[in-house]
Amino acid sequence: MEDLKYKLKEQLIEALNLEGMKPEEIDNTAPLFGEGLGLDSIDALELIVLLEKHYNIRIEDPKDGRKIFHSIDTMAEYIQSKQLSA
Amino acid sequence: MHSKVFLTGKGVISSIGKNAEENYQSLIRKKHGLKYTQLLDTFHKEVFPVCEISMTNEELIALLNIQNPVGYTRTALLGMIAVKEALEDAGIEWKNNTLEKKYKTALINSTTVGGMRHTEEVYLDLLKPDMQSESESYIDTHDLGECTERIADYFGVHSYVTTISTACSSSANSIMLGMRLIQQGIVDRAICGGTDSLSKFTINGFNTLMILDKEHCRPFDNTRVGLNLGEGAGYVILESERIVQEEHKKPTCYVSGFANTNDAFHQTASSPEGDGAYMAMNQALEYAHLKPSDISYINVHGTATPNNDLSEGRAIERLFGTTNTPKFSSTKPFTGHTLAACGGIEAVYAMLAIEHQVIFPSLNFKDKMEELTIEPTTDVIENYKVDHVLSNSFGFGGNNSTVIISKVV
């Protein structure tokens, strides 16, 4: 799980072009949107592409993204639950 | 007071008809143009239905009697069909280079895709050192101005030729510029509107934004999830008061107001309170010296994306109130969202509404939006007093435009 989270952070930094940021600087529990990293709705769409590209998980309704992308923890949990059920 | 500029001609081609009369008949018979694409080869062809014009490029070329069809893009061809109808409707001669014989004319075209439909077909080939020679004719047709020049050359416009691209408000903005050029005396008349053909690029682009509906779109409905794309072209002819007098024309409509504002909220989304939309409608009313209660009908932008309809709906409620709000409908379920063309097509529909004194229906509306009190008109209303039609077009980049078309009394 920790490996997955670290990997996820690396992918997130690359996909969202968070220049100069290191995976260590992203807190697993901190909110990604709004207050925390300051991501917005376009980043959410980019994260949907990220999940499909790297984890073969498709999110059909953009509204579902809000919960899933709350933090690195929630994203990792979601990925794991999808992979277990697959 | 601003000098009056009249609407003396209109032309349109869309998935519901290749001229204004066919479009009108479809609108009052509730016949929409949505189906799975027959002409565009895309991965999504059985996923996202579109409002496609059923004619092939060859059929369009034949209709225009073009002898040497090399390098004519679909976007240019659709534009030419609609401009031709608009000029004929206005009684303007254009054959043998007569169009500007008496009056300086502007062609203010607009498009968002230009030659992309062809670029995407030949692009990989163009990157090869040994490309096929047929591909070469679509190198210099990619940019957005090229289709405008094809149209200008076909009809012989040379005094003022330009192209606007402000996403989905483009052709509404072209009408505004036509007004201002005539008022300044830079030209005597203007051909204003827009054209866009369907392309893989736009289907995929809107898909990445997750705002395409796999079903028929449902503007202002609580269950709406997105838009359907369409293709088409729509143009109006604007003429100065002087031309109308000299040529003894009897136009039915004129442009009474317009405004363009920016939401300055987000790159692609509208502000939830519809600030830009509110300002555009309000400024257009002020320009026209009209009160909100003077408006008979609003042809809303109404794309059926969750964001647009909420933003636009709230702006309408703020400006027009929730009781005695003018009749409003979105014609997007008929034509799909035709991007740069929609402002021109819907200006033609506004003219039709005034000429026939009729309100067009909003298809597929069932459940009122939970955030709003107002509801769109769902039936054709005939014999309705239509004096002033307010037409909205909103685009990416926060671009908001309103044009008010009024009945000449």
Place this chain on the structure above:
Amino acid sequence: MKKAVYINGIAAISPQHTFETAEFLPTPVNYDDNYLLVVDADYKKYINPVQIRRMSRILKISYTCAKNCMQDAGITSLDAIITGTGYGCIDDTEKFLLSMLHQNEQMLNPTAFMQSTHNSVSGIIALNMKSNAYNYTYVHRGLSFESSMIDAMIHIQEGKKNILIGGFEENSKNHFEVTNKISFWKKNHIPSLALLEDKNIGTIAGEGANFFVLSADKTANTYASVLDVSMLYKPKSYDEVAAAIQDLLDKNNISTADIDVYISGLNGDSTMDSIYYEVADKCLPSAALLYFKHLCGEYYTVASFGLWVASMILKRQEIPAILQVSKQEKKQIKYILLHNHYRNINHGFYLLKHE
């Protein structure tokens, strides 16, 4: 036009050192390639880190240039934002197009699509400056910037005070290669500063962003006034070009002898340049002939760089030697005619006056 229109702020990001400098082309940069790129500015100074990470190169260049231009004019609010661009954000367009074709229309990124729209520059300026004002983008080939100018000048006639206008274009390798196939660019490599010495067809590809604040009122920072701008579409002969120039001068009660400087769009393409020499010889024999495309390359909205050059000349009353086709004596410069054409299809004329 009835009401005077003043250029009160300018900024250029170009292949030369034109940005954040008080000097006027002090050390021209030569390029031994037919593909010129801008000298990058410190974009981070102008754009906050949250936004910059997503912005494409041309968005950064254009926005930075726009913001600097407003600082130069000393204004913070605008009555209109108008941009001109031929290809728009071509790099993002190509990026999205290529992924779409290579990935069979799947798993595509929204950012490239969103920023591929031609009005994303004017949109982002409005967004960042919180400007609700009129916001237009003209995309008509070699008339994109001219259309923007005329629109801005009409706004001043309509009573508006300050208009931000800009021309921008970015170079991209793919686009360069593709347009090279239809002989837009020289097949041989030449030193850019010796552009006019080469007699082959084609020119050198360039890019840049050039922004201006046009205003109704003169200020201490005013560079020049714009008396008029006109466009000509597909002239059939030199006579039509000469007539268009004469018409522009007549409308403004200026004679050809009044024009001190003729800034031409000479680009070293032997099939395109003759018209400028003809204008210089027959129409404006007493004017100094200048050129500028050896500094910035050719692009659809390159006349905006020409306008930057003209603004600098009129304010500083000096003509750097690098701009002169033949050596000029120093004299007072009152009127400039700037003339640029794109492949002899789109011609733009700008009549400018010293203030």
